[in-house]
Amino acid sequence: xxxxxxxxxxxxxxxxxxxxxxxxxxxxxxxxxxxxxxxxxxxxxxxxxxxxxxxxxxxxxxxxxxxxxxxxxxxxxxxxxxxxxxxxxxxxxxxxxxxxxxxxxxxxxxxxxxxxxxxxxxxxxxxxxxxxxxxxxxxxxxxxxxxxxxxxxxxxxxxxxxxxxxxxxxxxxxxxxxxxxxxxxxxxxxxxxxxxxxxxxxxxxxxxxxxxxxxxxxxxxxxxxxx
Ligand code: 6PG
Numbered sequence: 234x235x236x237x238x239x240x241x242x243x244x245x246x247x248x249x250x251x252x253x254x255x256x257x258x259x260x261x262x263x264x265x266x267x268x269x270x271x272x273x274x275x276x277x278x279x280x281x282x283x284x285x286x287x288x289x290x291x292x293x294x295x296x297x298x299x300x301x302x303x304x305x306x307x308x309x310x311x312x313x314x315x316x317x318x319x320x321x322x323x324x325x326x327x328x329x330x331x332x333x334x335x336x337x338x339x340x341x342x343x344x345x346x347x348x349x350x351x352x353x354x355x356x357x358x359x360x361x362x363x364x365x366x367x368x369x370x371x372x373x374x375x376x377x378x379x380x381x382x383x384x385x386x387x388x389x390x391x392x393x394x395x396x397x398x399x400x401x402x403x404x405x406x407x408x409x410x411x412x413x414x415x416x417x418x419x420x421x422x423x424x425x426x427x428x429x430x431x432x433x434x435x436x437x438x439x440x441x442x443x444x445x446x447x448x449x450x451x452x453x454x455x456x457x458x459x460x
Contacts, residue, residue, distance in 0.1 A: 274313030370441020
């Protein structure tokens with residue numbers, strides 16, 4: 234249950250996706266007094282985050298969490314939390330409440346109880362979840378070679394968070410599970426380039442992890458793409 238929104242250029246994609254996310258947040262603030270947004274890291278969302286940071290809404294009523302996190306210090310260049318702080322929590326969005334997924338624990342497995350408690354008060358369903366995708370068809374930190382991929386992709390799983398070793402990418406990770414991501418009013422997959430478009434279009438055939446998002450019928454999914 235997914236649809237595409239394709240754009241001529243990345244600038245237009247970033248601006249339009251930011252506006253769409255802002256609309257989702259505003260709607261939940263109007264209806265429920267609060268909103269929650271789960272975002273992914275990586276390079277693709279940086280410019281979109283900057284557009285989103287300038288959108289006018291009651292950001293002090295918005296909880297922002299990470300879809301996944303590399304198990305590195307929050308000031309590491311590889312930290313998704315740092316990426317979100319540097320690109321989203323500025324301008325009008327500086328009042329948003331950011332909840333990172335990194336703790337002082339040596340390994341994310343030891344942090345899961347604390348992380349579940351950290352997310353427990355954040356409103357569900359999420360107003361929106363923004364996912365990226367790697368060239369191998371991973372999304373969140375659901376990597377093809379991960380030994381616990383089946384656990385991560387169990388749509389009926391009770392755990393919202395899990396630790397995982399990507400094998401094919403650096404750093405142990407803490408990640409939302411599929412079950413947690415599906416507890417959202419909207420899922421936006423944000424990708425660019427022809428290569429990623431081909432990977433996404435072929436995901437059902439290859440069994441790439443992102444297919445779990447495309448094949449489910451619980452939550453509306455829109456793919457936002459530009460060349
Ligand atoms: C991460 C992300 C991951 C990302 C993809 C795409 O921690 O790496 O959450 O899922 O969205 O790897 O990354 P790029 O946008 O950099 O291609």
